[in-house]
Amino acid sequence: MTVLAMASRDAPKAAVEPPAASLRGVTRHYRFPGGGKTLHALGPIDLDLRQGEFFSVVGPSGCGKSTLLDVLAGLNPPSEGTASFEGKPIAGVPDGIGVVFQEDASFPWLTVEANVAFGLKRAGIGQAEIERRVDYAVGFMGLRDFRQSYPAQLSGGMRQRVCIARTLVLQPRLILLDEPFGALDQQTRLIMGDELLRLWRETRATVLLITHSLDEAAMLADRVGVMSARPGLFIDVIETGWSKDRDSRIVADPRFGEMTGRIWEKLRAETMKHMQTQGAGPR
Amino acid sequence: MRYRGLVTLAVVLSCVLALELACALGWVARTVIIPPSAMVASLSDILWSGEFNRAIALTLTNVMISVVISISAGFVLGVAIHACDFLRRAVEPYLASYYAVPTFIFYPVFIVLFGVNSAAIIAIAVLLSIVAMITATMNGLDRIPGVLLRTARIMRLSPVKTALMIQLPAAAPYFFTGARLSVAYSFIGVIASEFILSGDGLGYAIAYAYNNFENRQMYGLMLLIVIAVTLVNMTLDRLDRRLQSRLRR
Numbered sequence A: 001m002t003v004l005a006m007a008s009r010d011a012p013k014a015a016v017e018p019p020a021a022s023l024r025g026v027t028r029h030y031r032f033p034g035g036g037k038t039l040h041a042l043g044p045i046d047l048d049l050r051q052g053e054f055f056s057v058v059g060p061s062g063c064g065k066s067t068l069l070d071v072l073a074g075l076n077p078p079s080e081g082t083a084s085f086e087g088k089p090i091a092g093v094p095d096g097i098g099v100v101f102q103e104d105a106s107f108p109w110l111t112v113e114a115n116v117a118f119g120l121k122r123a124g125i126g127q128a129e130i131e132r133r134v135d136y137a138v139g140f141m142g143l144r145d146f147r148q149s150y151p152a153q154l155s156g157g158m159r160q161r162v163c164i165a166r167t168l169v170l171q172p173r174l175i176l177l178d179e180p181f182g183a184l185d186q187q188t189r190l191i192m193g194d195e196l197l198r199l200w201r202e203t204r205a206t207v208l209l210i211t212h213s214l215d216e217a218a219m220l221a222d223r224v225g226v227m228s229a230r231p232g233l234f235i236d237v238i239e240t241g242w243s244k245d246r247d248s249r250i251v252a253d254p255r256f257g258e259m260t261g262r263i264w265e266k267l268r269a270e271t272m273k274h275m276q277t278q279g280a281g282p283r
Numbered sequence B: 001m002r003y004r005g006l007v008t009l010a011v012v013l014s015c016v017l018a019l020e021l022a023c024a025l026g027w028v029a030r031t032v033i034i035p036p037s038a039m040v041a042s043l044s045d046i047l048w049s050g051e052f053n054r055a056i057a058l059t060l061t062n063v064m065i066s067v068v069i070s071i072s073a074g075f076v077l078g079v080a081i082h083a084c085d086f087l088r089r090a091v092e093p094y095l096a097s098y099y100a101v102p103t104f105i106f107y108p109v110f111i112v113l114f115g116v117n118s119a120a121i122i123a124i125a126v127l128l129s130i131v132a133m134i135t136a137t138m139n140g141l142d143r144i145p146g147v148l149l150r151t152a153r154i155m156r157l158s159p160v161k162t163a164l165m166i167q168l169p170a171a172a173p174y175f176f177t178g179a180r181l182s183v184a185y186s187f188i189g190v191i192a193s194e195f196i197l198s199g200d201g202l203g204y205a206i207a208y209a210y211n212n213f214e215n216r217q218m219y220g221l222m223l224l225i226v227i228a229v230t231l232v233n234m235t236l237d238r239l240d241r242r243l244q245s246r247l248r249r
């Protein structure tokens, strides 16, 4: 509830334009195999993703970030509450959503090129247009020399880029990214972040990015949602206030340090709480 | 790869040479083993004379029928058992210990059912080879990474498209391993059954030669089978390796 209130106070225009996606009182419980006991993994969550915004999610490991993404993608229904995309309740995977999963999802039996073109072929798009888009995405992701390679011949980070390219060529209106740069080094992460920002500006898609990197969250997002330890709740949603044409050079800005400092302050307490309940970390 | 192949070849060649030498020097009696050169000569006689063409054709046909039945039926059964949790829990323990049972003890049952003919032989061979395919199919389906299926859902593929475009290629290397085993077991099943229970085929020809002290012919036939099986296996191995190298992550 507090999140909702804050969102509407900080952004009066969200009330004018309908949200791209919204969650109301969403929770997720997992059943333990066999037993009747359940694990409360997420929520209750109230969240409005504004049309065309870049929203980052940070939170301690296991707090339910991927679970939240599954609900938004329509892969898992919420246990309680409602989720909607473009005003319609989410039942099954809606059209117009693209997802890059945390795990490697490249198809090992297809070349890089065929991986990227996979969804396009199915969408009934003309051959020339497919080639144009694949060409662009492959170049964009720095995979030009590897078009004919198979995923087994690529590094983990490169495979993750194949998956990103495969999602982006479909030009989804809502892009959900689960730690997509996890297998990349810090420098490449920054550059990929720049590319992602550029793409986001060009396509005007709404982006939800789950990340473990505070810098990444602070640099890329319009808003950063900070989640509590499991069951994950948004303990704060921070407006970064960056201009739309920002890029990675913002890390040199003193306001950037201030921003990561604010996020870390929120997160530090949560992470310590999480570690302590697991019997580790400082007491 | 090249290097490894050369080493294998060198090992085989030196064994053959050693055997040839041992025979020539009279260390092993001709009634026990004939020299490799004589085996090759006997094999070429067998092939040239055409005396065994019928037996060869019959054995290969039986193997082929057994392979086709066990791969296709094994695949279907594997998919069905995989799809049905209840069935799976009931059947899995038996599948796991299946190869501990010497299948050949059932041969009297099949003789009663089919009579002394190819059908009984094929039944034994299928019984021996089908379970390898069932197990491999289930294993392959189990090992499809969940994230690939979630990707299929995000791309809104129909169940049929998901099966054909995602599950089949993702599990193909495992299916192929099962198929390979089925081929090997089919050879064993057919030739061993011919050996013990039939009046025809290559297995019978070897048994016949053995019973009549036809050493030369016996070794020629053995060489024929070894060469045939090795060739088939090498071809399948090459395909297998190509599939597996793609799968590796």
Ligand SMILES: Nc1ncnc2c1ncn2[C@@H]1O[C@H](COP(=O)(O)OP(=O)(O)OP(=O)(O)O)[C@@H](O)[C@H]1O
Residues within 6 Å of the ligand: A030, A031, A039, A041, A059, A060, A061, A062, A063, A064, A065, A066, A067, A068, A102, A230
């Ligand atoms: N399929 C499942 N069945 C049972 N429990 C699950 C399942 N998926 C996730 N969980 C549990 O739900 C909780 C949240 O998991 P989730 O994967 O959403 O965390 P996360 O925030 O994405 O973590 P990470 O940052 O490590 O990726 C965890 O405690 C996990 O054990």
Ligand SMILES: [Mg+2]
Residues within 6 Å of the ligand: A065, A066, A067, A102, A178
């Ligand atoms: Mg996760």
